[in-house]
Amino acid sequence: MRLLCRIExxxxGTGKGFQIENDGGVKEIFAVRVGDSAFVYRNSCPHTGITLNWKEDQFMSFDGLYIQCxxxxxxxxxxxxxxxxxxxAGQSLxxxxxxxxxxxxxIQSYSTT
Ligand code: FES
Structure with a gap:
């Protein structure tokens, strides 16, 4: 297990990006908070592999309902x-x-695959 951050x-309703050292490299992930829960994804769009955010920690749509590229x-x-x-559309983070x-x-683990 690896500590990411405190939920607060x-x-x-927003997200926060992290760079995680893994196997000698650095991988990017992000977490989105919803109440007392958090959802953590690799910061990589399924169609190009680029990161989703343009600005630091900007991962959400304007209405806050979706994660957005x-x-x-x-x-x-x-x-x-x-x-x-x-x-x-139809693919997943x-x-x-x-x-x-x-x-x-x-986070429980981090895979390079
Ligand atoms: S990189 Fe896939 S939607 Fe922007």
């Missing part, structure tokens, strides 16, 4: 990362296994 470090406005459901609109313990977000 992510304002409600800043470049092409693809929208992904928060709960499962499924793309409902955009060039990668890669979810990281995470859990909340004592108000902190922990």
């Amino acid at each position: 470090e992510i304002p409600e 800043s470049m092409h406005f693809a929208q992904f459901r928060i709960a499962d990362g499924y793309c409902v609109y955009g060039p990668c 890669r979810r990281e296994t995470a859990e909340i313990r004592d108000g902190a977000i922990w």
Whole structure:
């Protein structure tokens, strides 16, 4: 298990990006907070592999209902990362296994595949 951050470090309904050292490299992931829950995904669009955010920690649509690619406005459901609109519709973000313990977000593992 690896500590990501405390849940209150992510304002409600927003996301926060992280760079995780893994196998000698750095991988990007992000977490979206919904109440006392958090959903963690790899920061990589399924159709091009680029990061979703243009600005730091900007991962959400204007209405806050979807994760959104800043470049092409693809929208992904928060709960499962499924793309409902955009060039990668029908594909999904890669979810990281995470859990909340004592108000902190922990990720279970990080795979390079
Ligand atoms: S990179 Fe895939 S929607 Fe923007």
